Amino acid sequence: GENVEQHPSTLSVQEGDSAVIKCTYSDSASNYFPWYKQELGKRPQLIIDIRSNVGEKKDQRIAVTLNKTAKHFSLHITETQPEDSAVYFCAASGSGYALNFGKGTSLLVTP
C-alpha cells in the first residue's frame, strides 16, 4: 500500500522565518496531496492541497510544490507567525478509498 514519509518530525523557527516540511510517497498512482493543520487539542483542518497536474500552488503565506517524478511534495510557510505553531500532516491519495497520512511535523514558531 501507499507509504507517506514526512520530515522533519519537529521544526522550530523564529517568527518571520520560513518553514519547509517535506513528504515523499510511494504510489505512482497518487494524484491528490492535501495538507492538514492541527492545533493543540483541536481537529485537523485542510489548509492547502495540490493535484498531480499542477506543480505549485500558493495561498497567501503558504505554498505547496509537487515533484511527481521524484514522488515528493513540500509545504512552504513564509513569514511565520506564532499562530502557525501546530502539527502539520501531509497526505496522499492511494489506489483505494483512503488518504494516507504522514506522521506529522510539530512546528513551533518562537517570537
Next chain:
Amino acid sequence: GAGVSQSPSNKVTEKGKDVELRCDPISGHTALYWYRQSLGQGLEFLIYFQGNSAPDKSGLPSDRFSAERTGGSVSTLTIQRTQQEDSAVYLCASSWGQGLEETQYFGPGTRLLVL
C-alpha cells in the same frame, strides 16, 4: 452550519469492556471516514463509508473493531474486548461525494483510554 460532531469526547474504560463511539457527519455528506491517532503518530485510516455501505474496511486493526452507518448519516465505531493498545484519539471525518479530492472535515475526536 454545524460541523462534524463526535461523542463522547473522552472515554475511560477497563480492559476487556466494549465501547461505542459515535460520529455525526455534516448534513448531506455522503462519505464518512474513521481514523485513529495515537500519541505522536499520524492519522491511521480505519474504515470508509459511502452512504451506509463500507467499501473499504481495510484499516480495521482486528475483528474486535466494527462500524456501521445508518440512514446515510450517523456512524458508530464499536471496539469489543478493549485492550490497552486501543488507547488513542478516534477521529471521524466526512466529505461530499465519493472522491478523495473532496475536502474531509474532521470532528473533534473521542479520546479513549483503556486501563
